[in-house]
Amino acid sequence: MNTIHRSTVLIVDDTPDNITLISGLLKDKYNTKVATSGATALQIVASSKVDLILLDIMMPDVDGFETCRRLKADPSSAAIPVVFLTAKSLQEDEAMGRSVGAVDFLRKPVNPDQLFSRVAVHLK
Structure with missing residues (x-):
């Protein structure tokens, strides 16, 4: 039996349409999990294996920067x-994102080709 390991991508966005779009694009190649808040994302990561996180920055309660900070502070999810x-397209936002541990940025609206290539690069 030949089972191909599919990486799991967690999509975190407070806008259901964005989640639908991105999970729709990725579902053929990857297992996807979704969260509509940073707090939910942290719970999912704590309880299951996730290989890559696509994280919205502007969310209520816990924003993407703080969610990333918490992920990177926990040895079990830091990698x-x-x-x-x-x-957001300001250099300061990108600098802030990198300072809390992000490896990359994708602009919204998401370009599918960019999404596929960036996800593939960071899962290698």
Whole structure:
């Protein structure tokens, strides 16, 4: 029996349409999990294996920066690559994201080709 290991991508966004779009794009190649808040994302990561996190920055309660900070502070999740998904395009936002541990940024609206290539690169 030939089972191909599929990486698991956690999509964290407070906008259901964004989750639907991105999980729809990724579902053929990857297992996807979704969270609509940073707190839920942290619970999912604590209880299951996740290989990559696509994380929205602007969310209520716990924003993407704080979620990333918490992920990187926990030894069990510190090695998971975090790619921020954001409509923000300022250098300061990118600098802030990198300072809390993000490996990459994808701008919204998401370009499918960019999404596929960035996800593939960070899962290698």
